Amino acid sequence: MAITRSQMAKQTKKPGLYANIHAKKERIKKGSGERMRSVGSKGAPSSDAFVQAAKTAKPVPKKSVKMASSGGKISKSNLGNSGLFGRK
Numbered sequence: 001m002a003i004t005r006s007q008m009a010k011q012t013k014k015p016g017l018y019a020n021i022h023a024k025k026e027r028i029k030k031g032s033g034e035r036m037r038s039v040g041s042k043g044a045p046s047s048d049a050f051v052q053a054a055k056t057a058k059p060v061p062k063k064s065v066k067m068a069s070s071g072g073k074i075s076k077s078n079l080g081n082s083g084l085f086g087r088k
Contacts (some may be wrong), residue, residue: 017045017053 015023037044059076 017049
């Protein structure tokens with residue numbers, strides 16, 4: 001069976017804007033000598049690029065948002081009525 005162009009494009013998908021930013025920050029942490037471009041400079045992502053990236057972003061599961069808002073800590077206040085293991 002022949003592979004269509006759209007199937008080929010899906011297989012060779014490039015990492016997104018946020019993945020590239022994260023990778024660069026990791027390289028900088030390790031001491032690569034690179035610097036992040038300042039806002040508005042040539043080659044820096046525009047605000048339109050961030051808007052486009054937000055349109056294609058995967059939705060975040062609600063549990064992750066809840067844990068992130070509490071700083072990743074488990075406490076009685078962010079468990080609700082269900083308790084730690086889903087029991088009262």
